[in-house]
Amino acid sequence: xxxxxxxxxxxxxxxxxxxVLGGVVINHPKxxxxxxxxxxxxxxxxxxxxxxxxxxxxxxxxxxxxxxxxENISSSILLEKTIDLIKKRYIVKIxxxxxxxxxxxxxISSISGQIKNxxxxxxxxxxxxxxxxxxxxxxxxxxxxxxxxxxxxxxxGEVGEI
Numbered sequence: 001x002x003x004x005x006x007x008x009x010x011x012x013x014x015x016x017x018x019x020v021l022g023g024v025v026i027n028h029p030k031x032x033x034x035x036x037x038x039x040x041x042x043x044x045x046x047x048x049x050x051x052x053x054x055x056x057x058x059x060x061x062x063x064x065x066x067x068x069x070x071e072n073i074s075s076s077i078l079l080e081k082t083i084d085l086i087k088k089r090y091i092v093k094i095x096x097x098x099x100x101x102x103x104x105x106x107x108i109s110s111i112s113g114q115i116k117n118x119x120x121x122x123x124x125x126x127x128x129x130x131x132x133x134x135x136x137x138x139x140x141x142x143x144x145x146x147x148x149x150x151x152x153x154x155x156x157g158e159v160g161e162i
Contacts, residue, residue: 002095005054005155009045011036012148021101021108021149022115022132023076023122029105034149037066041075042151043115047097047123048075048082050155055086079122094157096129102143102150108134 017033019026022043034040048060063085064070064078086092097119101108112132120127137144 001159003054003056003157003159005050005052005157007046007049007051007053007153007155008151009042009049009060010142010148010150011040011042012142013146019106020075021106021111023074023118024111024114026106026111038064038070038073038078039075042149043099043101044075044079044119046099046151046153047119047155048079050097050153051082051086051094054155054157055090055092055159057086057089076118076122083123089162091160091162092157094123094125094129094155096131096156097123097125098131098154100133100135100152102135102137102141102152104136104139104144104146106134106149108132 011034013032014035015032019028019033020039020041023041034042045060052058052060112134116127116130116132119130139145141150142148143150
């Protein structure tokens, strides 16, 4: 059955932390990173929620709670674990992933290729099926006011019973 999932995540900026988006370490102009129990990678978190939603499996916090086990873990690993848990329950063929990253201070276009390649590798999905759009937020919201980064994601795929 053709299904769609929607994901969203937002994390505030903090000092003394790496900034990771889609598995890419970025230098923020002010040296900020993103708060979070894991590595704070809002891009992969939004994808995780969209894939879980596509399969009717709830949200990221149900599988990766704020516990010692997941403290400072790479969100690339969380995305891999998400794919594994989905495949234990369903036969899934992801058709495409579409994302919007909202940040007033991080130039998304300069890193979009790396992010798409990382996502492609983890999801075993052609790069052409992954879309990424960077938006400034025009001074509105968390991303637009440069308080953090927001990511929206939709995932479309064929989901069948095992």
